[in-house]
Ligand code: FHF
């Protein structure tokens with residue numbers, strides 16, 4: 001299983017590379033990595049497993065964070081309703097692309113964090129409120145999804161990793177707490 005020691009940190013050159021597209025069908029190793037990434041997220045969100053293996057709870061992970069410069073991400077966003085067990089969005093995304101997005105932006109009220117960043121970074125990270133994505137799943141099926149709010153923010157954070165972009169690159173360096181006009185702040189679900 002994957003643990004935090006598999007995750008490369010800020011300063012590692014792979015995090016600044018543009019990752020390569022995957023060639024389909026996936027190799028057995030690539031499929032295993034994909035399933036391991038999704039399993040890592042589920043493990044990290046399970047209080048007992050997270051405590052046992054010292055995992056930081058995550059909703060997304062990108063292959064470059066595991067030092068694999070390929071265009072693969074896993075996303076596991078739990079429901080925000082207390083009695084709903086179905087996740088809001090959970091999948092492995094191969095060669096994901098944002099094909100269109102809203103003009104309206106959003107951001108998390110508490111800012112963002114990253115499994116590859118071991119420090120608190122203050123500031124709003126502007127994201128598109130709604131996105132339409134296309135990707136291939138591990139079965140090789142083409143998928144198209146419309147996402148909004150938190151799941152859309154997570155997918156944008158992950159696709160940024162495929163392009164060598166870190167969340168803090170998007171914070172206004174002169175005024176980290178500046179909110180662009182027509183930007184709606186989303187309450188962060190953590191804590
Ligand atoms: C996270 N954790 O997953 C953050 C980090 C906005 O590239 O958001 O670095 F576990 C991927 C419910 C709500 C349950 C939030 C995208 C953040 C992506 C991982 N946790 C959560 C949860 C969380 C990063 N990452 C703070 C680790």
Ligand code: ZN
Pocket residue numbers: 113114115116157161
């Ligand atoms: Zn990240």
